Amino acid sequence: xxxxxxxxxxxxxxxxxxxxxxxxxxxxxxxxxxxxxxxxxxxxxxxxxxxxxxxxxxxxxxxxxxxxxxxxxxxxxxxxxxxxxxxxxxxxxxxxxxxxxxxxxxxxxxxxxxxxxxxxxxxxxxxxxxxxxxxxxxxxxxxxx
Amino acid sequence: xxxxxxxxxxxxxxxxxxxxxxxxxxxxxxxxxxxxxxxxxxxxxxxxxxxxxxxxxxxxxxxxxxxxxxxxxxxxxxxxxxxxxxxxxxxxxxxxxxxxxxxxxxxxxxxxxxxxxxxxxxxxxxxxxxxxxxxxxxxxxxxxxxxxxxxxxxxxxxxxxxxxxxxxxxxxxxxxxxxxxxxxxxxxxxxxxxxxxxxxxxxxxxxxxxxxxxxxxxxxxxxxxxxxxxxxxxxxxxxxxxxxxxxxxxxxxxxxxxxxxxxxxxxxxxxxxxxxxxxxxxxxxxxxxxxxxxxxxxxxxxxxxxxxxxxxxxxxxxxxxxxxxxxxxxxxxxxxxxxxxxxxxxxxxxxxxxxxxxxxxxxxxxxxxxxxxxxxxxxxxxxxxxxxxxxxxxxxxxxxxxx
Numbered sequence: 001x002x003x004x005x006x007x008x009x010x011x012x013x014x015x016x017x018x019x020x021x022x023x024x025x026x027x028x029x030x031x032x033x034x035x036x037x038x039x040x041x042x043x044x045x046x047x048x049x050x051x052x053x054x055x056x057x058x059x060x061x062x063x064x065x066x067x068x069x070x071x072x073x074x075x076x077x078x079x080x081x082x083x084x085x086x087x088x089x090x091x092x093x094x095x096x097x098x099x100x101x102x103x104x105x106x107x108x109x110x111x112x113x114x115x116x117x118x119x120x121x122x123x124x125x126x127x128x129x130x131x132x133x134x135x136x137x138x139x140x141x142x143x144x145x
Numbered sequence: 146x147x148x149x150x151x152x153x154x155x156x157x158x159x160x161x162x163x164x165x166x167x168x169x170x171x172x173x174x175x176x177x178x179x180x181x182x183x184x185x186x187x188x189x190x191x192x193x194x195x196x197x198x199x200x201x202x203x204x205x206x207x208x209x210x211x212x213x214x215x216x217x218x219x220x221x222x223x224x225x226x227x228x229x230x231x232x233x234x235x236x237x238x239x240x241x242x243x244x245x246x247x248x249x250x251x252x253x254x255x256x257x258x259x260x261x262x263x264x265x266x267x268x269x270x271x272x273x274x275x276x277x278x279x280x281x282x283x284x285x286x287x288x289x290x291x292x293x294x295x296x297x298x299x300x301x302x303x304x305x306x307x308x309x310x311x312x313x314x315x316x317x318x319x320x321x322x323x324x325x326x327x328x329x330x331x332x333x334x335x336x337x338x339x340x341x342x343x344x345x346x347x348x349x350x351x352x353x354x355x356x357x358x359x360x361x362x363x364x365x366x367x368x369x370x371x372x373x374x375x376x377x378x379x380x381x382x383x384x385x386x387x388x389x390x391x392x393x394x395x396x397x398x399x400x401x402x403x404x405x406x407x408x409x410x411x412x413x414x415x416x417x418x419x420x421x422x423x424x425x426x427x428x429x430x431x432x433x434x435x436x437x438x439x440x441x442x443x444x445x446x447x448x449x450x451x452x453x454x455x456x457x458x459x460x461x462x463x464x465x466x467x468x469x470x471x472x473x474x475x476x477x478x479x480x481x482x483x484x485x486x487x488x489x490x491x492x493x494x495x496x497x498x499x500x501x502x503x504x505x506x507x508x509x510x511x512x513x514x515x516x517x518x519x520x521x522x523x524x525x526x527x528x529x530x531x532x533x534x535x536x537x538x539x540x541x542x543x544x545x546x547x548x
Binding site (some may be wrong): 045047049069074 | 176193201211212213214215217218219222239240241242243259263264265266267269310313326329330336347349460497544545
């Protein structure tokens with residue numbers, strides 16, 4: 001049995017190559033070196049939550065680009081809204097947006113249903129993305145590719 | 146032991162009951178299954194623990210959710226705490242309620258199947274399999290043996306990635322950084338394996354009513370090598386897990402649920418098997434040969450994790466078995482309009498009424514609904530820092546419970 005800490009040094013799991021994004025987004029150059037992200041689930045089928053969890057896996061290694069996941073909207077630069085809001089989640093979503101510090105952006109990630117809600121500062125929209133799509137879109141928002 | 150999973154009214158009251166790996170619909174005039182009858186009947190979206198303590202001097206309602214990283218999904222845990230100790234729990238599922246069982250009525254089979262896949266993203270295949278079985282038995286459609294083989298394989302693939310996810314979350318909750326990174330790597334790899342096999346990372350759109358068509362046999366070869374790589378890497382990690390004292394200490398004797406309590410609630414799946422009861426829908430399925438069902442007796446978070454970890458190896462063996470086995474016709478009879486399967490967290494069952502090739506009525510049994518009651522009961526007496534281990538080890542989610 002190998003001692004736990006040395007396991008991590010044995011091999012590199014990070015993937016170096018990825019496709020640049022083709023999505024139309026509004027770029028925010030101010031976050032080029034570092035962007036903190038807060039996610040909010042407003043009623044998706046848990047599939048998008050799993051994709052966000054997969055994005056935090058070792059293959060993508062988002063920390064090398066300065067992308068961090070924050071627990072609170074008050075510490076975040078970008079809010080990722082996952083899914084189409086259920087009736088009861090509209091108020092918590094609006095309250096969360098009100099807590100975001102200026103300047104901020106909102107990235108809408110949805111499944112098959114379209115969101116018909118007017119949100120401020122929307123920088124992009126993704127439909128059924130894979131983690132690599134989300135990562136390349138985030139990098140495009142940061143103007144890193 | 147009979148486990149009551151659901152009840153619906155059609156002229157008389159019908160009861161959906163699981164016993165020794167078989168689910169049946171029974172008519173019971175004497176209401177023998179009373180322990181969880183009121184809970185199953187009402188299907189209330191706010192689930193509380195038994196004998197709740199909500200008020201009193203020094204009792205504080207700690208509202209956890211719906212916007213927090215600790216819960217992740219849109220739902221609320223009301224933890225009534227006295228100091229660090231949790232006295233009782235109320236779980237509020239209503240924030241995630243999408244009214245799916247009402248929206249499905251009146252749809253044709255294809256769009257209904259799409260809606261069913263949207264119930265819960267990580268149990269997509271279990272739901273679609275149970276639903277297609279129900280529709281097939283209602284219409285008298287027979288499925289060819291090759292499709293049955295593919296369905297069994299896909300169901301086990303879903304079990305593998307969900308179990309990997311649960312252990313990944315438990316490692317993250319215990320701040321085991323090295324284990325977390327390696328488990329996250331395996332989790333993502335298992336999703337990519339799903340994509341290579343079925344075309345979707347979550348096995349979405351793979352299943353169809355009447356069987357799976359247009360499947361390329363060569364995909365089995367890739368699946369075999371991917372699967373062996375992932376499970377052997379996980380096997381090595383798991384050996385390390387069982388030697389890591391400060392990880393196991395966090396799980397040991399956390400959120401204990403004993404067997405009689407679990408049966409009275411209606412819990413199925415790995416949670417029930419971790420209390421020492423050998424209950425699995427795959428036991429009576431002829432497609433599974435020599436299936437070993439891992440059980441543990443403790444009923445705590447550690448037992449639930451061990452059962453899940455051993456099921457990963459068993460699922461790998463089943464899939465390799467399916468790849469090698471020749472096609473043979475094994476008839477499994479389902480009652481008319483009724484279908485079920487063993488999802489990663491327990492029993493999923495569908496009962497449908499069909500009229501003019503449209504769904505006219507539907508009743509859905511999901512495992513998470515019962516798991517929330519289990520959490521609410523098991524958390525009593527634990528301290529607040531055990532919350533994450535208790536919640537993650539049950540492997541439930543709000544989307545599945547709230548519908």
